[in-house]
Amino acid sequence: MTDRRDQAAVRLTRADLDALPNYVPGRSPADLARELGLPEAIKLASNEVPYGPLPGVVEAVAEAVAGAHRYPDMGVVALRQALAERYGVDADRVATGCGSVALAEHLVRATCLPGDELVYSWRSFEAYPIIAATSGATSVQVPNDGGHGHDLAAMAAAVTDRTRMILVCNPNNPTGTAVRRAELDRFLDAVPDDVLVVIDEAYREFVTDPEVPDGLSYADRPNVAVLRTLSKAWGLAGLRIGFLVAQPQVAAAVRKVVTPFSTSMAAQAGALAALAQADEVHRRCALVVAERERVGEALTKLVPGVPASQANFVWLPLGDRSVEFGKACESRGVIVRPFPGDGVRVTIGTPTENDAFLAATEAALG
Numbered sequence: 001m002t003d004r005r006d007q008a009a010v011r012l013t014r015a016d017l018d019a020l021p022n023y024v025p026g027r028s029p030a031d032l033a034r035e036l037g038l039p040e041a042i043k044l045a046s047n048e049v050p051y052g053p054l055p056g057v058v059e060a061v062a063e064a065v066a067g068a069h070r071y072p073d074m075g076v077v078a079l080r081q082a083l084a085e086r087y088g089v090d091a092d093r094v095a096t097g098c099g100s101v102a103l104a105e106h107l108v109r110a111t112c113l114p115g116d117e118l119v120y121s122w123r124s125f126e127a128y129p130i131i132a133a134t135s136g137a138t139s140v141q142v143p144n145d146g147g148h149g150h151d152l153a154a155m156a157a158a159v160t161d162r163t164r165m166i167l168v169c170n171p172n173n174p175t176g177t178a179v180r181r182a183e184l185d186r187f188l189d190a191v192p193d194d195v196l197v198v199i200d201e202a203y204r205e206f207v208t209d210p211e212v213p214d215g216l217s218y219a220d221r222p223n224v225a226v227l228r229t230l231s232k233a234w235g236l237a238g239l240r241i242g243f244l245v246a247q248p249q250v251a252a253a254v255r256k257v258v259t260p261f262s263t264s265m266a267a268q269a270g271a272l273a274a275l276a277q278a279d280e281v282h283r284r285c286a287l288v289v290a291e292r293e294r295v296g297e298a299l300t301k302l303v304p305g306v307p308a309s310q311a312n313f314v315w316l317p318l319g320d321r322s323v324e325f326g327k328a329c330e331s332r333g334v335i336v337r338p339f340p341g342d343g344v345r346v347t348i349g350t351p352t353e354n355d356a357f358l359a360a361t362e363a364a365l366g
């Protein structure tokens with residue numbers, strides 16, 4: 001038996017995890033407000049929609065948690081049926097998860113064995129490399145093009161006989177760029193049939209460019225899966241619920257590897273209530289889009305090369321100045337999301353919040 005003194009030197013966990021970044025919690029607005037002596041601080045760092053839960057959600061969740069001593073429906077039958085009806089597919093093609101980030105992980109688990117390759121654009125959603133690594137898959141990162149978007153031709157060219165899955169983040173987090181129909185058509189035609197293409201559409205509801213296709217229009221292709229979330233436009237980030245639409249065999253494989261009962265009863269009830277509020281979601285998304293255009297226009301005068309966004313955030317390609325800019329915004333009570341050495345992602349908030357962000361930007365860069 002190892003001596004207690006030597007135990008610190010004993011490795012109990014996988015060495016390859018050392019290469020992954022530790023989770024760094026975002027700055028709490030309450031702490032920042034206290035530090036700055038302000039009544040409140042503004043958080044524009046997590047791509048949430050600022051208008052609170054949709055009408056009926058809080059009541060539905062409260063009613064559901066009265067049965068919190070019971071397990072939730074593991075088959076998520078009612079919610080899968082409601083999603084299937086809303087999106088015009090059979091319920092056996094739908095799987096739900098604890099946020100779409102969990103479903104992305106389940107998809108990798110369902111497609112990749114250790115050493116198999118997962119292709120994605122970079123920079124993109126920061127969870128992708130972590131998901132690949134924890135699943136034992138090999139990340140193949142294809143650099144974004146000069147406009148901060150996916151280079152789909154290069155991604156197709158990166159496919160090898162080890163590639164099992166490709167993630168297309170549309171619109172792309174954190175740059176807000178979106179791939180268009182003609183290029184996606186060409187890409188899907190080029191990808192071999194035995195590679196699963198996952199179109200991650202966490203921000204689909206904010207897309208206004210008619211040339212950016214709805215991923216669901218490709219969902220009848222056997223090797224396409226579409227990931228959506230109720231965290232953003234549908235206002236349920238804290239309840240953790242995402243879903244995917246894929247061929248029945250892929251959806252069934254995901255349901256096999258999903259962590260049992262991970263779609264909680266509160267999430268199921270809240271999601272059902274939210275889905276009844278589609279008109280309100282459209283109204284809120286229109287507000288976000290109007291603000292996105294206003295903020296985007298103001299930013300182009302202050303920061304060169306800001307890409308047009310199709311999501312509920314904007315990307316400032318500030319390179320080495322990103323961290324410093326993040327700190328400057330914080331000093332004025334606005335929390336944004338810097339990616340060191342690369343850029344800063346800023347979520348679109350209410351008009352007042354956006355004005356505060358623009359004032360901070362003007363002060364920092366103007």
Ligand SMILES: Cc1ncc(COP(=O)(O)O)c(C=O)c1O
Nearest residue numbers: 099100101125173202229231242
């Ligand atoms: C591109 C993308 N996919 C998936 C997710 C995961 O969202 P959730 O797990 O809240 O559904 C996010 C969240 O930021 C995202 O940006």
